[in-house]
Structure formats: structure tokens, C-alpha cells
Amino acid sequence: MAAVTLSFVQPCGMCFAGRRLRNVIVIEAQRGSWKRMRLSNFFFSQVWKVSYRSKHKFPDNLLERVEKSATARLENQSKLITKVAALMEYDNVDDVFDKKSDEKVKEELELACKRFPAITLGYSPPVELYSKSKSSKETNSILKTPTENSFLPTPMHLGWLDPDSISGTLSSFCPEVLNVDSSNLGEEISDGSSFTVQTLTSEVETTADDSAAQLFLSGTIGSVPGLSKRHSYQLDNCGFHTMRKLLHHFPRTYVDFQNAHLDIEDGQYLIFVGKSPVFQGEFSFLEVIVSCEVTGKDRTPENMSYSADDKGGKTFFLHLKRFFRGARFTWQPFLNSIQEKHRPGDLVCVSGKVKALRAENHFEMKEYNIDVLRDEDESSLQAQERPYPVYPSKGGLTPKFLSDVISRILRVLPANMDPLPKEITTTFGLPSLHDAYTGIHEPKNLDEADLARKRLIFDEFFYLQLARLYQMLQGLGTKLEKDVLLEKFKNPVLNSAYIEDWSHLTKCFLNALPYSLTPSQLSAISEIIWDLKRPIPMNRLLQGDVGCGKTVVAFLACMEVVGSGYQAAFMAPTELLAIQHYEQLRDLLEKMEGVSSKPTIGLLTGSTPTKQSRMIRQDLQSGAISIVIGTHSLIAEKIEYSALRIAVVDEQQRFGVIQRGKFNSKLYGTSIISKTGSSNSDDTSKADLNMAPHVLAMSATPIPRSLALALYGDISLTQITGMPLGRIPVETHIFEGNESGFKEVYSMMLKDLNSGGRVYLVYPVIDQSEQLPQLRAASAELETISKKFPNYSCGLLHGRMKSDDKEEALRKFRSGETQILLSTQVIEIGVDVPDASMMVVMNAERFGIAQLHQLRGRVGRGTRKSKCLLIGSTANSLKRLKMLGKSSDGFYLANIDLLLRGPGDLLGKKQSGHLPEFPVARLEMDGNMLQEAHIAALF
Numbered sequence: 001m002a003a004v005t006l007s008f009v010q011p012c013g014m015c016f017a018g019r020r021l022r023n024v025i026v027i028e029a030q031r032g033s034w035k036r037m038r039l040s041n042f043f044f045s046q047v048w049k050v051s052y053r054s055k056h057k058f059p060d061n062l063l064e065r066v067e068k069s070a071t072a073r074l075e076n077q078s079k080l081i082t083k084v085a086a087l088m089e090y091d092n093v094d095d096v097f098d099k100k101s102d103e104k105v106k107e108e109l110e111l112a113c114k115r116f117p118a119i120t121l122g123y124s125p126p127v128e129l130y131s132k133s134k135s136s137k138e139t140n141s142i143l144k145t146p147t148e149n150s151f152l153p154t155p156m157h158l159g160w161l162d163p164d165s166i167s168g169t170l171s172s173f174c175p176e177v178l179n180v181d182s183s184n185l186g187e188e189i190s191d192g193s194s195f196t197v198q199t200l201t202s203e204v205e206t207t208a209d210d211s212a213a214q215l216f217l218s219g220t221i222g223s224v225p226g227l228s229k230r231h232s233y234q235l236d237n238c239g240f241h242t243m244r245k246l247l248h249h250f251p252r253t254y255v256d257f258q259n260a261h262l263d264i265e266d267g268q269y270l271i272f273v274g275k276s277p278v279f280q281g282e283f284s285f286l287e288v289i290v291s292c293e294v295t296g297k298d299r300t301p302e303n304m305s306y307s308a309d310d311k312g313g314k315t316f317f318l319h320l321k322r323f324f325r326g327a328r329f330t331w332q333p334f335l336n337s338i339q340e341k342h343r344p345g346d347l348v349c350v351s352g353k354v355k356a357l358r359a360e361n362h363f364e365m366k367e368y369n370i371d372v373l374r375d376e377d378e379s380s381l382q383a384q385e386r387p388y389p390v391y392p393s394k395g396g397l398t399p400k401f402l403s404d405v406i407s408r409i410l411r412v413l414p415a416n417m418d419p420l421p422k423e424i425t426t427t428f429g430l431p432s433l434h435d436a437y438t439g440i441h442e443p444k445n446l447d448e449a450d451l452a453r454k455r456l457i458f459d460e461f462f463y464l465q466l467a468r469l470y471q472m473l474q475g476l477g478t479k480l481e482k483d484v485l486l487e488k489f490k491n492p493v494l495n496s497a498y499i500e501d502w503s504h505l506t507k508c509f510l511n512a513l514p515y516s517l518t519p520s521q522l523s524a525i526s527e528i529i530w531d532l533k534r535p536i537p538m539n540r541l542l543q544g545d546v547g548c549g550k551t552v553v554a555f556l557a558c559m560e561v562v563g564s565g566y567q568a569a570f571m572a573p574t575e576l577l578a579i580q581h582y583e584q585l586r587d588l589l590e591k592m593e594g595v596s597s598k599p600t601i602g603l604l605t606g607s608t609p610t611k612q613s614r615m616i617r618q619d620l621q622s623g624a625i626s627i628v629i630g631t632h633s634l635i636a637e638k639i640e641y642s643a644l645r646i647a648v649v650d651e652q653q654r655f656g657v658i659q660r661g662k663f664n665s666k667l668y669g670t671s672i673i674s675k676t677g678s679s680n681s682d683d684t685s686k687a688d689l690n691m692a693p694h695v696l697a698m699s700a701t702p703i704p705r706s707l708a709l710a711l712y713g714d715i716s717l718t719q720i721t722g723m724p725l726g727r728i729p730v731e732t733h734i735f736e737g738n739e740s741g742f743k744e745v746y747s748m749m750l751k752d753l754n755s756g757g758r759v760y761l762v763y764p765v766i767d768q769s770e771q772l773p774q775l776r777a778a779s780a781e782l783e784t785i786s787k788k789f790p791n792y793s794c795g796l797l798h799g800r801m802k803s804d805d806k807e808e809a810l811r812k813f814r815s816g817e818t819q820i821l822l823s824t825q826v827i828e829i830g831v832d833v834p835d836a837s838m839m840v841v842m843n844a845e846r847f848g849i850a851q852l853h854q855l856r857g858r859v860g861r862g863t864r865k866s867k868c869l870l871i872g873s874t875a876n877s878l879k880r881l882k883m884l885g886k887s888s889d890g891f892y893l894a895n896i897d898l899l900l901r902g903p904g905d906l907l908g909k910k911q912s913g914h915l916p917e918f919p920v921a922r923l924e925m926d927g928n929m930l931q932e933a934h935i936a937a938l939f
């Protein structure tokens with residue numbers, strides 16, 4: 001590089017209009033901004049040198065003017081180059097760069113150093129020359145860069161040079177120059193263009209500040225060595241704005257290269273080792289022809305010395321073609337650098353996809369790689385089969401181009417850029433980030449690629465976990481609370497509070513239940529209550545299969561905090577569900593005995609009339625309401641709680657992390673209510689007043705732990721594993737949706753109805769659609785079904801109905817006024833009608849396995865034997881549905897669904913937006929690493 005930049009200096013006595021040139025520079029500089037001043041500074045430094053040698057004495061004056069204008073805007077860099085070229089009497093811009101040898105430039109430099117003893121190359125910023133007159137910081141920064149740049153490549157120059165030659169020349173010539181002051185890097189990073197400077201030599205790896213190296217990945221794509229402006233523009237346009245973006249363009253797959261053999265077929269990925277590359281160049285086209293002798297034998301060190309003829313082999317000619325556009329091809333230094341890379345007689349290893357050419361034994365190599373080998377021994381090494389990364393193309397950029405740019409970045413990737421502490425990488429047996437990028441893009445073998453992938457997956461999970469932890473900690477008030485929470489995660493201990501320790505109110509509520517809790521429910525609530533008594537906010541996920549009785553556990557948790565004088569909020573994903581919970585709680589409270597004043601409850605949904613909702617808000621603020629059940633309205637801005645202590649989020653995956661987090665902003669007010677008259681309230685410390693509420697999230701979808709971790713970054717997980725006593729497993733039947741299938745379904749329905757059962761009919765859509773005529777629609781079928789079962793009344797329930805109508809439809813079905821309920825998937829979650837005994841799902845293949853399991857869970861909630869009939873549209877669709885027939889274990893089915901369809905589908909299409917997307921990791925397969933990343937995040 002030095003060869004190029006310094007050769008810019010013209011010999012003394014050149015024909016050069018110093019004054020005019022100076023004026024141009026000053027004018028342009030006045031228009032230039034500091035960030036984009038690099039070029040003008042560069043020119044300036046050169047001009048200054050020239051003028052000095054030519055005994056022109058204008059630097060002081062000029063410097064002053066340049067300095068003053070350093071903050072102005074440079075609108076058109078190319079204009080400046082052209083003007084300067086014209087003023088220097090060159091025919092075109094390219095000629096500005098002359099072609100001096102390294103030696104000559106070195107001589108000139110040495111000469112300059114002798115003349116100016118104050119200059120110590122690479123150590124002292126040249127500003128010292130002017131330290132007497134320019135001592136200000138700004139002067140420093142203005143002056144430092146031009147001279148640095150005079151030795152160092154700018155992105156523009158790099159675009160014209162081969163990166164190998166640049167770094168080679170640079171480090172061999174004056175590596176010290178590259179030891180850029182890291183304090184200066186901070187400013188330069190913002191314009192992104194100085195990164196190349198820092199990374200061009202291995203010297204930097206050991207001397208530059210680690211944190212600056214870590215910022216390497218954020219460097220703009222323009223700073224990739226050797227990348228032309230056009231290419232960097234193209235990459236930028238395709239979304240590759242930074243080095244990181246490009247390094248995260250991972251191979252789609254790896255191809256196993258075979259060693260070359262005699263029977264080559266088109267499209268094979270082969271490795272050849274050959275000699276004597278012949279270089280051919282025509283306008284805009286370069287071709288390297290490699291001749292390779294291939295014997296019938298495998299390539300081993302022993303048979304390397306045999307010639308093809310000895311063994312009845314063949315000589316193949318491989319054509320490696322490259323096309324160039326624009327002036328680049330005609331630029332001699334570029335051509336020289338290419339030619340230098342391929343000297344006749346070199347031993348090379350070529351790998352790529354072969355395509356036969358017309359001439360016999362001539363092949364064109366596509367997506368090729370060519371490595372010059374040092375000796376024959378290395379050839380046996382190189383010839384070993386290596387996984388070859390195949391990249392997906394993007395926005396018109398070819399895989400080959402992307403892979404080339406990536407490998408350019410890899411060559412300058414600083415070794416010390418890993419932001420993860422060594423302690424973590426060692427503990428978890430991970431490679432460094434540098435090795436991971438190299439390993440994923442240029443693996444020596446698949447194990448290396450695998451390990452690299454592991455590291456990258458780990459990173460994805462690790463940062464997610466850090467963010468989740470941060471989110472949780474952010475919700476806490478004092479440092480002490482944060483420390484306690486972290487300690488809890490580091491050393492999780494399962495604790496539970498015995499019933500004796502429960503509040504009086506909770507015990508009374510327990511007594512009011514018409515059933516006894518299952519052991520699993522009991523241990524879940526004990527665990528939760530233990531957490532509730534602690535002075536740090538709980539963030540717990542209560543998981544359990546459909547119908548296992550989570551709601552009552554959550555109610556008990558609410559009672560516990562209300563019994564201690566606080567408030568509880570219960571957020572459901574739909575109005576229907578909120579109403580159902582409200583009514584259930586109201587009924588249970590009515591039956592409760594043994595308390596002087598029962599907790600007051602409120603229902604707040606989007607449909608609550610304004611006047612009523614205003615009153616509820618006031619009561620929440622004053623503390624007159626102790627438990628509020630509702631939908632999203634509970635986290636609305638205007639809602640204020642007097643003493644919110646627990647937020648229950650039902651069907652948590654229906655809410656985003658942010659929505660759940662919003663409860664954190666509902667910190668306590670100043671007054672603590674004690675409406676319940678509970679005698680055994682907790683001792684409330686002052687710190688409690690500022691504590692964020694406990695969050696109890698409930699999931700009816702039995703999501704795997706990995707998914708829970710990804711969603712919450714929290715390992716507080718309580719599972720209800722058993723079902724209430726007396727439950728009879730639901731029978732599942734699969735039918736094809738043809739005439740005979742429906743006949744059978746209708747007859748089973750009739751039988752069930754005749755025996756006093758109630759039937760849900762679930763449809764994928766509300767109305768018949770012209771685009772998808774095969775889909776059965778709930779509204780459209782109401783009449784048909786009513787006619788088919790004239791002795792029974794039918795109801796309709798779907799999302800487009802008004803809230804009141806929905807509630808009325810469900811009420812009628814629950815009470816038995818209607819025996820058949822035609823519905824869409826609105827009933828999928830939470831709807832609890834214990835007497836419902838049959839679930840029929842139309843076009844069942846349209847639903848995910850987890851969804852169908854949820855739907856099936858709407859029946860079999862009482863003591864009646866229930867059935868689930870799944871009707872697939874075609875015979876093909878039945879295979880997947882049969883899986884449901886085989887298992888009623890929600891966790892098993894959720895895992896299958898996760899594997900088959902990915903996490904997004906498990907949570908339902910609309911909800912999957914809350915799940916982070918991982919470029920490399922597959923949650924369904926790499927979930928176990930999430931646990932490791934979680935532990936690492938706590939380090």
C-alpha cells in the first residue's frame with residue numbers, strides 16, 4: 001500500500017501549479033466535512049510534501065485554512081480528484097497514481113526521515129512538526145489523519161488493490177505505522193472507514209486495544225479490504241451494511257469435495273492439484289489455466305511423484321475465469337498483482353464445480369478456489385477432502401462473490417475481537433469468535449464447522465439470555481434485590497411454603513373449592529407462595545397440560561397476596577376467557593366462608609362501558625378492588641394500582657415480553673390496602689413498597705423448557721404434571737372428509753347428543769371463501785347442521801361477533817340451552833365447559849398439532865367420557881393427524897410440533913412474533929444449549 005500512496009508524490013521539479021492546486025484544496029476543504037475529509041486531507045498531505053520538496057513554502061498558511069474548514073461538507077469527492085488530476089496535468093485520474101517500486105518509495109521515505117529528525121515513522125504523529133504553532137486538539141486530529149493516510153490505504157485505494165499485496169507490502173514495509181492510536185479510533189469508527197487501517201496487519205492483533213478490535217465487526221462494508229466502491233455499494237444495498245452482517249451470511253450447506261478422478265462428470269465438486277498455471281488476459285477478462293495430471297490412483301504422498309502417463313492417467317486443463325468491469329482491468333498494478341499471484345510453475349490446489357468445455361479434457365471451474373502450495377507435501381494435505389461452503393445468493397449477489405468478500409474479511413479478522421470472556425469460552429468448550437467465523441466459512445473439516453456453529457448458536461442464545469436477565473433486573477429497585485435475584489438464579493433451590501404458612505384468606509379459599517387439589521397442583525402453589533413471600537419479584541412460568549387445573553392455582557396465588565393486603569391483576573388473552581375466569585372466581589368467592597370481608601373483584605375488558613371502567617379504575621387506584629380480571633386493558637397507561645403485588649398472565653405466549661413487562665411500571669402507590677381484614681398480613685418492609693409486582697405466567701401450551709427460556713430467560717418454572725382425579729382420557733378418531741367419513745362423524749355425533757352430550761364443531765374459517773372452497777365455514781354450515789340435527793339446537797361463536805353475543809353463545813352452550821356449538825378456533829384456549837363431550841374439527845390439517853391438542857383439551861374436562869373427531873380434507877393429510885391419535889401427552893406432541901413446524905407454529909402464527917429469530921440456532925434442536933447460555937449469562 002505504501003508503494004501506492006507514496007508513489008503519489010511526484011518528483012521534484014514537476015510541472016505543477018502549486019498556487020492553483022492549493023486553492024482547489026482549500027476550496028474543497030471548505031466544503032468538506034471532517035468525516036469525509038479523508039480524501040482532501042490525503043491530497044493535501046501529498047501536495048504539502050511535493051511543495052516542500054519543490055521549495056514551495058505555503059504549508060503553515062494552508063494548514064490554517066484547511067483546519068478552519070475541517071467541519072464543512074465535502075459534496076463531491078470525485079470532483080476533487082478530477083480537478084487535482086487536471087491541475088497536476090495528468091490525462092486521467094488513474095494516472096495520478098504512478099507505479100514506483102517499493103524500493104524507491106522506501107528510499108524516499110528514508111530520505112524524508114533524515115531531513116526531518118523530528119519524524120519517527122509510525123511512532124510520532126506528524127503533527128509534532130507543527131507542535132509550536134498548532135497545539136490544539138483539533139489541529140492534532142486534522143493533521144494526524146492525512147499523514148497517516150499517506151501511508152495507509154483508504155477504502156478507495158483498497159478498492160483498486162489486491163488485499164494480499166496490500167497487507168504484505170504494508171507489514172513488510174513499515175508495520176509500526178499501523179499502530180493507530182486507539183483513542184483516535186473512537187471518532188473514526190463513526191465513519192467506518194478507518195477500520196481497514198487497523199486490521200491490515202497482524203501487528204495490530206497484538207497491540208491494538210481489544211475493545212477497538214471488538215468493534216471491527218461493526219465496521220462498514222466499505223472498509224473491507226480490496227472491495228471496490230461499486231461492490232460495497234451493491235453489498236450495502238443488499239443489507240450487508242457491516243462486516244458482521246456479511247460474516248453472518250452463513251453457508252447454506254457444505255459440499256464434500258472429492259479428489260479428482262478420471263471419470264469426471266459435469267457438476268461434480270472436485271479438488272485438483274496441478275502445476276504451471278498459464279495466465280491469459282484480455283480486455284475485462286482474466287483466465288488462469290491449470291494443467292493437472294490425474295492418475296487412476298488416489299492421491300497420496302506416495303503416488304504424488306508418478307506422472308499421469310506412468311499410470312495411464314490423463315492431463316486435465318482447468319479454466320479459471322474471472323471477469324472485470326470498468327477501468328480496473330486496465331490498471332497495471334492490479335494486473336501485476338494478479339499475475340504475481342499465479343506464476344508459471346507454481347503448484348496450485350484448485351477446487352470447485354466442474355463443467356466440461358468443448359475441447360477434450362478441458363473443464364471450466366465454477367465457484368472455484370485456488371491456493372498456491374508451497375511444496376508437494378502440502379499438496380497431499382490440500383488434496384484432502386474439505387467441506388466446501390455453499391452460500392445462498394442474495395439480492396442478485398452471487399454465492400461466489402459473497403464467499404470471496406467473506407474470505408477477504410476473514411483474512412483481516414482480528415484475533416482479539418471476542419467479546420466473550422475467555423472464562424466462558426473455556427468453561428463451555430467453545431472456540432474463539434475469530435475461529436468460529438473461520439470455522440463456519442472455511443472449515444478444514446465438518447467437525448470444525450460444527451464447533452464453529454456451536455459457538456455461534458451459543459452467542460445467539462447468550463445475548464438473548466443477557467437481554468432477558470437485564471429486562472428482569474431492570475424491573476427491580478435496589479442493588480440488593482438484583483443481587484438476591486442473581487443469586488437465586490445461580491443457585492436455584494426448590495422451596496415451598498407449607499399450608500400452615502399460607503395466609504388465612506388462601507386457606508379459606510382452598511376450603512371453598514368443590515374438589516381437592518391434586519398433589520401436583522399443591523406442590524405448584526406451595527412453590528409459588530414461597531416465592532411470593534420473598535422480597536424480590538417472582539417471574540415464574542406455570543406450565544401444565546390442557547385442563548390440568550392451572551387457573552385455580554393462579555387464583556390461590558392471588559388470594560395469598562390479597563391476604564397480605566395487596567392487589568392482584570389477572571390478564572387473559574381474550575374477553576371470553578376473562579369473563580369465564582371472573583365468573584368462576586366470583587362463584588368460588590361466594591362459597592368462601594370464614595373471612596370477615598371477602599376480596600372485592602372487578603372485570604375490565606375492552607367492552608366494559610366507559611362509565612363502569614372509570615369506576616373500576618378509581619377503585620383500583622384507591623384499593624377498593626383487590627383482584628381485577630381483564631384483558632390488555634389492565635396494562636393500559638391510565639390504569640393505576642394502589643398496591644399491585646401479583647400479575648397473572650394467562651396464556652402468556654399470547655402476550656409479548658413487553659406487554660408482560662408493563663406490569664412492572666405499575667409499582668405500588670404509597671398506601672397499602674387492607675380491605676380483607678386479614679390478620680396475618682406479612683410484615684411489609686419499606687423496600688416492598690417500591691418492588692415490582694410478581695409475575696406468574698401460565699401456559700396451556702406445554703412448551704418445552706428451551707422455548708420457555710428463549711421467551712423469558714428465566715428458569716423459574718413450575719409444572720403441573722398430573723390431571724385431576726376422575727378424568728377419562730379423550731378418545732381420538734381420524735376421518736377423511738369424504739361422504740362416508742362425514743356419514744360416520746354425523747352418526748357418532750347423534751349418538752353422543754342422544755346420550756345427553758354436548759358437541760363443539762370447529763371450523764377453520766367463518767365464511768366460505770372463493771379462493772379456498774374446500775374449507776368448511778362455521779357460519780355457512782349453521783343451517784346445514786341445524787337441519788341435520790333437528791332435535792337439537794345449534795349456536796354460533798366466532799371472533800367477528802360482538803362481545804356480548806359471544807358471551808351469550810358460550811353461556812347457552814355451557815348451560816345446555818344449545819347442544820351443538822359451531823365455532824372457529826376462538827374456543828381453542830381456556831374455554832371451560834366441563835359437560836362438553838365431543839369435539840369435531842373440520843379441515844383438521846389446517847391446524848398445528850399443538851393447536852389440535854388444545855382443541856381436544858376443551859372436552860374431557862368433566863367426568864363424562866369424551867371423543868375428539870378430526871376430519872382431514874384428503875387422505876394425505878391423515879398421516880400427521882394420526883400422531884394425535886397415538887398420544888395425549890401434550891409435552892410429547894409439543895416437541896413433535898416443534899420439530900416438524902418450528903417454534904413459531906407451536907405458539908400459533910400470530911404469536912410467534914414474540915419469539916426471537918435465530919440465524920443459526922434451531923430452537924427445536926439446539927435448545928439444550930440455551931440452558932448453557934443461561935448459566936453463562938449469570939457468570
Ligand SMILES: Nc1ncnc2c1ncn2[C@@H]1O[C@H](COP(=O)(O)OP(=O)(O)OP(=O)(O)O)[C@@H](O)[C@H]1O
Binds near residue numbers: 516
Ligand atoms: N383438583 C381438581 N379436581 C377436579 N377438578 C378440577 C381440579 N382442578 C381443576 N379442576 C377443574 O378442571 C377444569 C379445568 O381447570 P382449569 O380451567 O383450571 O384448567 P387449565 O389448566 O387452566 O386449562 P386450560 O389449559 O384449558 O386453560 C375446571 O373445570 C376446573 O374446575
